[in-house]
Amino acid sequence: MKPNPRIAFLGTGAQGASIAADFTRAGLDVTFIDQWPAHVEAMRENGLTVHMPTRTIHTPVKALHLCEVAEVNEPFDLVFLVVKAYDTRWATELIKPVLASDGFIIGLQNGMTHEQIASIVGRDRTIGAVIQIASNMWTPGVTTRQNDHDESWFALGALDPAKQAEVEDVATLLRHSGRVEVTDDIHSAKWMKLVVNAAELIPSAIIDTALNDAARKPGMLDFMRKAGYEAMEAALADGARIMPIIGMPPVMSNHPERFVDEIFEEVLKTFSREDTLTTSLQDWRKGRRAEIEDVNGWVVNTLAAHDKAAPINDHVVRMALQIEAGTRDFTDRNIDALLQVGKS
Incomplete structure (x- = not known):
């Protein structure tokens, strides 16, 4: 890799902004690219403010609107893609013309997006990634990161074994x-994160509740674990192996359901504050779509391809799609309807 690579972060919302700011403060050549016009303008005028549990950091940054990618003349050596899973294809196509021929796109995203990226720029230019940070953003130019550096965790892996050394x-x-x-x-690591996401993201959003509060409601922890069990079954059916992620030790149980219990407990203990809202609930409160098909829907479709059912995740998908269609509200009054399938 070049001594001072040109780096772009495509998607500088709650997660991407604070990571890109860390790179900037380290003296790296970083360009922020985002689709929220007010956010780009706020960063240009006032820089980026990152609130963390015990400190606040302010960083001047270089920011571009999406439309200004067409004005980039010098290619980027590394592009960190931090957009919603459902935005992966268009975002990759957008940045492809300004990716160096020997550059990489790193998909810091939920879901199994690494294969989508590779289908556009090639496996030799794709690095899969797992990210575990709790963050939120409600104000342009300001992000709140609930895990400081010592708690934040990532995994990286090349899709092309010949590129693994890089x-x-x-x-x-x-x-x-x-x-x-x-x-x-990285295929297995991505699946292990999806297992956790299937258990936590949409189920807690459906009842409009912070994650820890959702897990404490009668019946919810058991329901969320069952969603994770189905996701683990899908992972194994898709050729993934059970492996520790988010910094957990290699002595974790290899029993699929016990593994799900252990890793979900670690998420609730280490990566979730009392006011942590999942990214899906934040999306809905902002009037945006959540990553339904890329998480719980992925479980349903993967098991269906192996002639297996995923009744818990299918129920989650159906209720979530009703919410996005406007035929159901996201509210704590949904809990009885949500838990009904787990009782049958």
Whole structure:
């Protein structure tokens, strides 16, 4: 990798903004690119403010609107993609013309987006990634990151084994923002994160409740675990292996359901504050779509491809789509309807 690579963060919302700011403060050549016009203008005028549990950091940044990508003349060596999973294809196509021929796109996203990226720029230019940080953003130019660097966790892995040696260089950069593990099985690591996401993101959003509060409601923890069990079944059916993520030790249980219980407990303990809203609930409160099909829907479709059912995740998808269609509100009054399938 070049001594001072040109780096772009495409998607500088709650997650991408604070990571890109860490890179900027480390003296790296970083360009912020975002689709929220007011956010770009606020960053240009006032820089980026990052609130963390015990400190607040302000960073002047270089920011572009999406339309200004067409004005970029010098290609980027690294592009960190931090957009919603459902925005992966168009975002990758947008940035492809300004990605260096030997550059990489790193998908810091939920879902199994690494294969979508690779289908556009090639497996030799794709690095899969897992991210575990709790963040929120409601005001342009201001993000609240609920996990400081010592708690934030990432995994990276090349899709092309011939490029795996270069991943460590990218990991060195990403360590400016948190703990980073390099893996030669990013497919499994991505699935393990999806298992957790299937359990937590949409189920807690459906009842319009912070994650920890949702887990304490009668019946909800059991329901969310069952969604995770189905997701683990889908992962194994898709060829993934059980492996520890988010910094957990390698001595974790290899029993699928016990593994789900252990990793979900770690998320609630370490990565979730009392006021942590999942990204899906934040999306709905902002009037945006959530990553329904890329998480719980992925579980349903993967198991269906293996002639297996996923009744819990299918129920979650159906209720979530009703909310997005406007035929159901997201409210704590949904809990009885949500839990009904788990009782049958």
